[in-house]
Amino acid sequence: MMSDQAQKLRKKVNQNKLSAVIDDIKNIHDISEVYSNLVEESQSSASVIMFISAKGGTGKTYIASMFAHYLSEKKKKTAINITIDDAGSGNFAGGMIIAAYAEEITSYTSSVIQPDEYNDTTIEMQKKVFDAVDMLLSTYSDYDIESVFLCQSNLFDITTYQLIDRGYVVIRGRVEGELQNIIEDDFIKHLQSFGMPEYLKFYLKMIERDKNLGYRLLNNFCINFVKVDMPNRLKFCKSHNKLYEDLQKTAIDIEKTENKFMKKPKLCCECGRYVYDNILYKFTTVGFNSVFYGHCSCIDKITSVQK
Numbered sequence: 001m002m003s004d005q006a007q008k009l010r011k012k013v014n015q016n017k018l019s020a021v022i023d024d025i026k027n028i029h030d031i032s033e034v035y036s037n038l039v040e041e042s043q044s045s046a047s048v049i050m051f052i053s054a055k056g057g058t059g060k061t062y063i064a065s066m067f068a069h070y071l072s073e074k075k076k077k078t079a080i081n082i083t084i085d086d087a088g089s090g091n092f093a094g095g096m097i098i099a100a101y102a103e104e105i106t107s108y109t110s111s112v113i114q115p116d117e118y119n120d121t122t123i124e125m126q127k128k129v130f131d132a133v134d135m136l137l138s139t140y141s142d143y144d145i146e147s148v149f150l151c152q153s154n155l156f157d158i159t160t161y162q163l164i165d166r167g168y169v170v171i172r173g174r175v176e177g178e179l180q181n182i183i184e185d186d187f188i189k190h191l192q193s194f195g196m197p198e199y200l201k202f203y204l205k206m207i208e209r210d211k212n213l214g215y216r217l218l219n220n221f222c223i224n225f226v227k228v229d230m231p232n233r234l235k236f237c238k239s240h241n242k243l244y245e246d247l248q249k250t251a252i253d254i255e256k257t258e259n260k261f262m263k264k265p266k267l268c269c270e271c272g273r274y275v276y277d278n279i280l281y282k283f284t285t286v287g288f289n290s291v292f293y294g295h296c297s298c299i300d301k302i303t304s305v306q307k
């Protein structure tokens, strides 16, 4: 007959589906087997395991210490859920960032697909995206990846099938929250690595407020920044699109002119700031019917531009 106290404990343990421990352990050699049956196969999320006995001197302390040793040997991995997103695919300048974020361990890792690696076929790009995701996931091998949340963009279609094949739990949807801000910041830094101005980070605030508008304005700025020095800047743009082909065929006219836009100032295509000087450079894209402007001081510094 068990004591009242042991009965109460057994009842509690039963509620946690841990009675197997009590009944199955005949000797300490069973510990590994019992543990794997109980915690792994039953996928129990129990965080407390009790060893109880109605009698003293039955080896509770010894069993508990053996169990602790077994667990530490096994190095139970921390469970994480990974969210994966892309940034930059719609921007003419720069390539694309693929990034992974695990909130549980506040870990961010990213991979860059450079503009010259860009390809015009969707399938090829989906394969490149999968290679990037595969590389990012491999950096989390010390963790137990419970699920992978992939951005709903079709860029991740091949990745979805590949990850499901490998036994991952895959969720598709719209990525929101912390990862969004970090990956956009990462993309701006990627653009700056090509010599784009510090002022570019101003667009991050706009993107935060209105994503579509922010990216449209960023893209407009990037296009003019490229146009002003095409021989040196077209190479950091995605090349398989109509704009790239059109720009290769066009010429840019340049003239110094009076600034008539003091009330509605124009952005400088080089530094991104408003132009308030009395004289500015006006650029006309031949055949495009589009004009853009620049500070004289900024444009004069670009030696490859013939004034």
Ligand SMILES: [Zn+2]
Pocket: 268, 269, 270, 271, 272, 273, 294, 295, 298
């Ligand atoms: Zn400027």
